[in-house]
Amino acid sequence: MKSTVAIYPGSFDPVTNGHLDLIARGARIFDRLVVAVLQNLDKAPLFSAAERAEMLREVTREWSNVEVDLFDGLLVDYVRRRNAHAILRGIRAISDYEYEFQMALMNRRLEPNVETVFMMPAEKYSYLSSRIVREVAQLGGSIEGLVPPLVVERLKSKVH
Amino acid sequence: MKSTVAIYPGSFDPVTNGHLDLIARGARIFDRLVVAVLQNLDKAPLFSAAERAEMLREVTREWSNVEVDLFDGLLVDYVRRRNAHAILRGIRAISDYEYEFQMALMNRRLEPNVETVFMMPAEKYSYLSSRIVREVAQLGGSIEGLVPPLVVERLKSKVH
Amino acid sequence: MKSTVAIYPGSFDPVTNGHLDLIARGARIFDRLVVAVLQNLDKAPLFSAAERAEMLREVTREWSNVEVDLFDGLLVDYVRRRNAHAILRGIRAISDYEYEFQMALMNRRLEPNVETVFMMPAEKYSYLSSRIVREVAQLGGSIEGLVPPLVVERLKSKVH
Amino acid sequence: MKSTVAIYPGSFDPVTNGHLDLIARGARIFDRLVVAVLQNLDKAPLFSAAERAEMLREVTREWSNVEVDLFDGLLVDYVRRRNAHAILRGIRAISDYEYEFQMALMNRRLEPNVETVFMMPAEKYSYLSSRIVREVAQLGGSIEGLVPPLVVERLKSKVH
Amino acid sequence: MKSTVAIYPGSFDPVTNGHLDLIARGARIFDRLVVAVLQNLDKAPLFSAAERAEMLREVTREWSNVEVDLFDGLLVDYVRRRNAHAILRGIRAISDYEYEFQMALMNRRLEPNVETVFMMPAEKYSYLSSRIVREVAQLGGSIEGLVPPLVVERLKSKVH
Amino acid sequence: MKSTVAIYPGSFDPVTNGHLDLIARGARIFDRLVVAVLQNLDKAPLFSAAERAEMLREVTREWSNVEVDLFDGLLVDYVRRRNAHAILRGIRAISDYEYEFQMALMNRRLEPNVETVFMMPAEKYSYLSSRIVREVAQLGGSIEGLVPPLVVERLKSKVH
Numbered sequence: 007m008k009s010t011v012a013i014y015p016g017s018f019d020p021v022t023n024g025h026l027d028l029i030a031r032g033a034r035i036f037d038r039l040v041v042a043v044l045q046n047l048d049k050a051p052l053f054s055a056a057e058r059a060e061m062l063r064e065v066t067r068e069w070s071n072v073e074v075d076l077f078d079g080l081l082v083d084y085v086r087r088r089n090a091h092a093i094l095r096g097i098r099a100i101s102d103y104e105y106e107f108q109m110a111l112m113n114r115r116l117e118p119n120v121e122t123v124f125m126m127p128a129e130k131y132s133y134l135s136s137r138i139v140r141e142v143a144q145l146g147g148s149i150e151g152l153v154p155p156l157v158v159e160r161l162k163s164k165v166h
Numbered sequence: 167m168k169s170t171v172a173i174y175p176g177s178f179d180p181v182t183n184g185h186l187d188l189i190a191r192g193a194r195i196f197d198r199l200v201v202a203v204l205q206n207l208d209k210a211p212l213f214s215a216a217e218r219a220e221m222l223r224e225v226t227r228e229w230s231n232v233e234v235d236l237f238d239g240l241l242v243d244y245v246r247r248r249n250a251h252a253i254l255r256g257i258r259a260i261s262d263y264e265y266e267f268q269m270a271l272m273n274r275r276l277e278p279n280v281e282t283v284f285m286m287p288a289e290k291y292s293y294l295s296s297r298i299v300r301e302v303a304q305l306g307g308s309i310e311g312l313v314p315p316l317v318v319e320r321l322k323s324k325v326h
Numbered sequence: 327m328k329s330t331v332a333i334y335p336g337s338f339d340p341v342t343n344g345h346l347d348l349i350a351r352g353a354r355i356f357d358r359l360v361v362a363v364l365q366n367l368d369k370a371p372l373f374s375a376a377e378r379a380e381m382l383r384e385v386t387r388e389w390s391n392v393e394v395d396l397f398d399g400l401l402v403d404y405v406r407r408r409n410a411h412a413i414l415r416g417i418r419a420i421s422d423y424e425y426e427f428q429m430a431l432m433n434r435r436l437e438p439n440v441e442t443v444f445m446m447p448a449e450k451y452s453y454l455s456s457r458i459v460r461e462v463a464q465l466g467g468s469i470e471g472l473v474p475p476l477v478v479e480r481l482k483s484k485v486h
Numbered sequence: 487m488k489s490t491v492a493i494y495p496g497s498f499d500p501v502t503n504g505h506l507d508l509i510a511r512g513a514r515i516f517d518r519l520v521v522a523v524l525q526n527l528d529k530a531p532l533f534s535a536a537e538r539a540e541m542l543r544e545v546t547r548e549w550s551n552v553e554v555d556l557f558d559g560l561l562v563d564y565v566r567r568r569n570a571h572a573i574l575r576g577i578r579a580i581s582d583y584e585y586e587f588q589m590a591l592m593n594r595r596l597e598p599n600v601e602t603v604f605m606m607p608a609e610k611y612s613y614l615s616s617r618i619v620r621e622v623a624q625l626g627g628s629i630e631g632l633v634p635p636l637v638v639e640r641l642k643s644k645v646h
Numbered sequence: 647m648k649s650t651v652a653i654y655p656g657s658f659d660p661v662t663n664g665h666l667d668l669i670a671r672g673a674r675i676f677d678r679l680v681v682a683v684l685q686n687l688d689k690a691p692l693f694s695a696a697e698r699a700e701m702l703r704e705v706t707r708e709w710s711n712v713e714v715d716l717f718d719g720l721l722v723d724y725v726r727r728r729n730a731h732a733i734l735r736g737i738r739a740i741s742d743y744e745y746e747f748q749m750a751l752m753n754r755r756l757e758p759n760v761e762t763v764f765m766m767p768a769e770k771y772s773y774l775s776s777r778i779v780r781e782v783a784q785l786g787g788s789i790e791g792l793v794p795p796l797v798v799e800r801l802k803s804k805v806h
Numbered sequence: 807m808k809s810t811v812a813i814y815p816g817s818f819d820p821v822t823n824g825h826l827d828l829i830a831r832g833a834r835i836f837d838r839l840v841v842a843v844l845q846n847l848d849k850a851p852l853f854s855a856a857e858r859a860e861m862l863r864e865v866t867r868e869w870s871n872v873e874v875d876l877f878d879g880l881l882v883d884y885v886r887r888r889n890a891h892a893i894l895r896g897i898r899a900i901s902d903y904e905y906e907f908q909m910a911l912m913n914r915r916l917e918p919n920v921e922t923v924f925m926m927p928a929e930k931y932s933y934l935s936s937r938i939v940r941e942v943a944q945l946g947g948s949i950e951g952l953v954p955p956l957v958v959e960r961l962k963s964k965v966h
Contacts, residue, residue: 008197010170031281035170035252080945092195097284110286111933116947121191124257124284126270129449133751145720147756240465271453276467289929293591305560307596328677330650351761355732357648400625412675417764430766431613436627441671444737444764446750488837490810511921515892517808572835577924591929601831604897604924606910609769773911785880787916 012036012092012123013085015077017044018058019051020157022139024131026065028096031125033069040088041066045078052140052164065154082117093122098132140165172196172252172283173245175237177204178218179211180317182299184291186225188256191285193229200248201226205238212300212324225314242277253282258292300325332356332412332443333405335397337364338378339371340477342459344451346385348416351445353389360408361386365398372460372484385474402437413442418452460485492516492572492603493565495557497524498538499531500637502619504611506545508576511605513549520568521546525558532620532644545634562597573602578612620645652676652732652763653725655717657684658698659691660797662779664771666705668736671765673709680728681706685718692780692804705794722757733762738772780805812836812892812923813885815877817844818858819851820957822939824931826865828896831925833869840888841866845878852940852964865954882917893922898932940965 014032018025018041032039041062045055053061055076062074077084085093093113095106110122127134134152143149143161150158174192178185178201192199201222205215213221215236222234237244245253253273255266270282287294294312303309303321310318334352338345338361352359361382365375373381375396382394397404405413413433415426430442447454454472463469463481470478494512498505498521512519521542525535533541535556542554557564565573573593575586590602607614614632623629623641630638654672658665658681672679681702685695693701695716702714717724725733733753735746750762767774774792783789783801790798814832818825818841832839841862845855853861855876862874877884885893893913895906910922927934934952943949943961950958 010195010197035281035283037168080942080947082947107286108933108935108938111289112938112942114286115933115952116942121195121285123195125281126267126274129271129452132449132452133748133755135748138748138752142720142752142756147720147722240462240467242467243465268453268455268458272458272462275453275472276462289932292929292932293588293595295588298588298592302560302592302596305563307560307562311595330675355650355761355763357650400622400627402627427766428613428615428618431769432618432622434766435613435631436622441675441765443675445761446747446754449751490835515810515921515923587926590926594926601835601925603835605921606907606914609772609911612769612772773908773915775908778908778912782880782912782916787880787882791915 008091009037010092011038011040011088011090012094013040013042013081013088013090014094015042015044015081015084017047017051017136018062019047019053019136020058020139020153020161021062021065022131022134022136022153022157023151024096024098024127024134026154027127027131028094028125029066029069029072031127032094033072035125036092036094037071039069039072039094040090041072041074042077042081042084043074045076053160057160061154061157061160064156080116082113082120085120086117091120093120095122095124096127097124098127098134168251169197170252171198171200171248171250172254173200173202173241173248173250174254175202175204175241175244177207177211177296178222179207179213179296180218180299180313180321181222181225182291182294182296182313182317183311184256184258184287184294186314187287187291188254188285189226189229189232191287192254193232195285196252196254197231199229199232199254200250201232201234202237202241202244203234205236213320217320221314221317221320224316240276242273242280245280246277251280253280255282255284256287257284258287258294328411329357330412331358331360331408331410332414333360333362333401333408333410334414335362335364335401335404337367337371337456338382339367339373339456340378340459340473340481341382341385342451342454342456342473342477343471344416344418344447344454346474347447347451348414348445349386349389349392351447352414353392355445356412356414357391359389359392359414360410361392361394362397362401362404363394365396373480377480381474381477381480384476400436402433402440405440406437411440413440415442415444416447417444418447488571489517490572491518491520491568491570492574493520493522493561493568493570494574495522495524495561495564497527497531497616498542499527499533499616500538500619500633500641501542501545502611502614502616502633502637503631504576504578504607504614506634507607507611508574508605509546509549509552511607512574513552515605516572516574517551519549519552519574520570521552521554522557522561522564523554525556533640537640541634541637541640544636560596562593562600565600566597571600573600575602575604576607577604578607578614648731649677650732651678651680651728651730652734653680653682653721653728653730654734655682655684655721655724657687657691657776658702659687659693659776660698660779660793660801661702661705662771662774662776662793662797663791664736664738664767664774666794667767667771668734668765669706669709669712671767672734673712675765676732676734677711679709679712679734680730681712681714682717682721682724683714685716693800697800701794701797701800704796720756722753722760725760726757731760733760735762735764736767737764738767738774808891809837810892811838811840811888811890812894813840813842813881813888813890814894815842815844815881815884817847817851817936818862819847819853819936820858820939820953820961821862821865822931822934822936822953822957823951824896824898824927824934826954827927827931828894828925829866829869829872831927832894833872835925836892836894837871839869839872839894840890841872841874842877842881842884843874845876853960857960861954861957861960864956880916882913882920885920886917891920893920895922895924896927897924898927898934 066072546552706712866872
């Protein structure tokens with residue numbers, strides 16, 4: 007029997023309940039799921055890569071086959087180094103889908119041995135993104151239920 | 167280690183090279199992949215369910231973890247009977263995606279323990295569908311390279 | 327102050343919880359909401375127009391400003407006869423949206439004094455349609471929670 | 487200098503002002519534009535192929551480089567017989583676009599020497615289709631301004 | 647009879663004829679329509695919030711039930727302060743629609759008593775946006791017919 | 807016989823094999839094709855306008871009816887100055903299509919005598935863009951087969 011390893015890459019600035027929902031789904035399908043935090047983002051993140059990874063580790067502790075890691079550079083190079091077989095991506099909206107499709111085709115071209123696999127978060131999280139969570143928090147809106155309780159705390163101290 | 171079983175359902179009237187491409191990809195990710203041929207279609211198929219399954223068995227012989235089966239009724243009932251964990255679907259176009267999304271959400275509601283997983287066929291098959299293959303064959307166009315050689319033969323004897 | 331009357335047209339074969347959700351939202355925005363059941367459908371409906379209207383009357387009894395009516399022919403002619411100012415339509419998916427957009431532009435051309443107004447059902451109903459409900463019921467799946475309890479009963483006696 | 491011949495295929499049941507708008511645009515770009523009426527449709531047309539072609543000839547008389555013809559079978563076979571270099575298609579909506587994209591890729595595969603070229607009709611015709619015109623006419627709505635005056639007359643005598 | 651108040655939020659940098667078209671439509675459906683100018687934008691606006699509001703007041707003078715106001719912070723907080731029942735948004739394109747859909751779901755979550763209502767501008771304004779108007783003006787193109795005459799004047803003095 | 811001149815505008819930072827594929831297709835349909843390099847981009851380009859034009863000239867040498875030029879300001883002003891009849895644009899994805907549609911309608915409004923004509927690159931280039939090429943190159947990934955060999959060299963010296 008194979009042991010299938012999947013990489014779930016993202017910036018997770020911060021992790022939302024939509025991300026967690028997808029991690030739970032991926033952990034059921036794959037033998038091992040590596041949540042890979044992209045270190046260097048185009049624009050300054052709200053949380054540092056270390057903070058983002060630490061929050062992820064806290065909130066994914068219940069899954070024994072989930073691991074949190076940091077990466078940089080080309081995603082497929084990281085996937086190869088980890089001997090992974092699949093890249094896991096969540097799709098919610100059409101616009102997601104187009105961008106994801108392009109990335110998946112490019113990644114397939116750079117590394118034909120790795121498949122991109124798409125799963126859907128619960129529909130109640132279909133409008134959730136880290137960006138919208140940051141914006142609501144910065145405008146003083148309530149983000150309870152959108153991110154794990156730990157992240158609610160961290161966001162409050164960041165934006166005030 | 168888990169043994170993940172995925173169901174790849176469809177009407178396969180007939181199987182195309184796009185279907186085969188997806189089966190190859192699924193066979194690499196899942197421990198076992200069951201290609202499930204829907205028996206009773208809304209309109210009269212070109213090939214009987216038995217013919218469709220037989221062609222699939224011929225062209226998937228090289229994968230030892232791929233099995234071809236027939237099913238009828240509610241897909242999630244069949245998935246449950248097979249103790250499967252995932253439904254595999256290919257997405258090529260936006261219109262696919264919307265319909266697939268709706269079906270996946272409905273199936274999740276009917277059976278929360280089964281995940282729908284999406285993968286992409288090679289982009290050279292992005293315009294391929296069983297319907298377009300049937301239409302081209304019926305109008306006398308060449309379908310070489312669109313379906314496996316065995317299916318080219320069968321289609322020729324069907325439509326002439 | 328104006329008294330705004332909106333028409334919510336559809337075939338409602340049968341009414342789903344998604345329709346009900348939209349009726350509740352429309353009843354809050356408009357002074358009067360007329361749920362208009364299209365009598366003659368392209369293909370034979372599962373429920374007769376009288377049955378569809380009767381079920382709608384039962385399940386909308388709680389809203390005093392909601393009325394159920396039957397109509398036939400051109401929608402804008404009916405809207406004019408009712409002295410209504412708006413057509414209410416629910417949008418869930420992109421494919422909905424395109425078709426709705428075309429219909430709204432055509433209706434605007436046929437009757438410039440009537441506006442089409444779009445509202446969104448709750449996201450948990452985003453995958454619900456009368457067609458998918460009929461299909462699941464016919465294949466023996468559970469439709470509890472998708473349609474009002476009254477409709478669950480009626481569907482059971484229809485499809486068995 | 488080349489002489490570029492383009493084929494504008496369709497069922498034209500009946501020709502609308504949106505089709506005419508596109509013919510006018512194509513006639514300015516190509517040396518010769520052949521409007522090719524598909525004879526055998528999947529379902530019974532409202533107008534016979536001869537009637538559809540005759541109406542097109544009447545309403546395109548002003549363009550000396552536009553010709554109306556009938557065809558059947560595979561489009562690319564017809565394009566080859568006519569020594570044409572391009573297939574002209576109008577795109578209005580996203581759903582159009584996806585279908586057109588698939589057909590264009592299939593046609594390119596069947597005949598790599600022919601290009602599909604897309605142009606947009608005027609935005610006031612973006613919601614127009616032969617089907618919606620037939621539906622409105624059959625329900626007794628006014629179609630003036632949607633189709634040429636000649637077609638208004640013919641539709642009236644057809645549907646009454 | 648209820649008195650329905652709707653908020654039409656935006657940056658209006660500057661107001662276009664597409665915005666005006668939607669205001670006219672909203673003023674016919676709602677008892678009161680508040681055009682709410684977002685004060686602080688992500689990037690420096692071409693016109694100050696005061697200038698944007700003043701131009702809007704000038705060009706909406708003909709509607710007695712339309713009011714122009716400034717707001718900042720979370721939209722739903724402003725809506726609550728104004729005791730409004732609906733948020734009015736225009737949709738033109740698919741990409742609009744996706745973003746609008748996400749915002750509407752988030753706003754519904756933050757304030758379940760407020761509905762987002764979508765209406766369509768006239769199709770001749772479907773390609774119009776404040777951004778494209780600014781770009782054309784800055785490149786020296788004519789913007790007559792795209793914005794009200796007052797805004798043509800103000801833009802000319804701004805960009806030269 | 808007419809002599810149809812088309813303009814293919816873009817930033818080409820740098821030219822990709824997808825651009826080249828479209829140039830080849832356009833050169834077969836139009837009598838003359840002008841590849842027009844936009845000089846001043848919103849953000850600093852990787853290659854200067856002169857470098858971008860020079861690379862394009864190198865890689866389009868085989869087509870005698872293709873010319874490379876620089877332009878600035880409003881595209882339709884340039885098209886008018888060149889006495890061109892058409893603007894050629896490639897469409898790959900839905901998101902492209904929406905933006906292209908808006909630009910085409912705006913350009914048509916600014917200059918009704920010029921048509922925008924859309925063609926599709928080969929599907930194997932559907933995920934290619936200058937941006938993705940720059941990103942992969944900057945992360946050290948291989949770009950062979952995505953851009954002409956000359957551009958591979960230039961990119962290597964730029965990003966290292």
